[in-house]
Amino acid sequence: xxxxxxxxxxxxxxxxxxxxxxxxSGSIILFxxxxxxxxxxxxxxELVATITSGRSTNYAGSVKGRFTISRDNAKNTVDLQMSSxxxxxxxxxxxxxxxxxxxxxxxxxxxxxxx
Numbered sequence: 043x044x045x046x047x048x049x050x051x052x053x054x055x056x057x058x059x060x061x062x063x064x065x066x067s068g069s070i071i072l073f074x075x076x077x078x079x080x081x082x083x084x085x086x087x088e089l090v091a092t093i094t095s096g097r098s099t100n101y102a103g104s105v106k107g108r109f110t111i112s113r114d115n116a117k118n119t120v121d122l123q124m125s126s127x128x129x130x131x132x133x134x135x136x137x138x139x140x141x142x143x144x145x146x147x148x149x150x151x152x153x154x155x156x157x
Contacts, residue, residue: 044068044146046137051151054127058155062122064137064148069118071095075140076113076120080133080153090135091122105131127155 045067054060062078070076077092077100091111092100099111110123120137132155137148 044139044141046139046146046148048135048137048148048151051135051153053154053156056127056129056155056157058127059123059125060127060153062124062135062137062151062153064120064122066118066120066139069115070113070120070139071115073139073141077138078111078120078122078135079138080131080135081150082130082133085133087136093120124153127153129155129157131155 047065048062050060050062052060075092075094078090079087080090081087089102090105091109093111093113101109108126113120132153134150134152136150139146
């Protein structure tokens with residue numbers, strides 16, 4: 043069973059930075075795609091950023107230029123560096139990994155950006 047554990051969330055002022063990390067229980071080389079989604083209260087879960095095994099990346103328009111996703115196959119981690127944070131970035135951030143036809147999700151980590 044794949045387990046994903048997120049860390050690095052917290053409270054930050056607008057304009058600040060945070061780095062989220064997702065640690066997988068096994069080798070992430072097996073995962074064709076990994077990424078981060080977020081869900082704000084009252085909203086649907088939305089894509090933030092994804093990265094393939096070949097390190098191709100995709101970003102939501104709202105975070106492009108501010109967030110950077112990376113993966114470290116040796117450490118089995120996927121990180122999300124978030125800069126120039128805005129109050130509208132406030133949400134629970136979830137890590138996701140795709141193995142075959144299945145998606146595995148972490149428990150989420152809260153990010154709160156104060157104005």
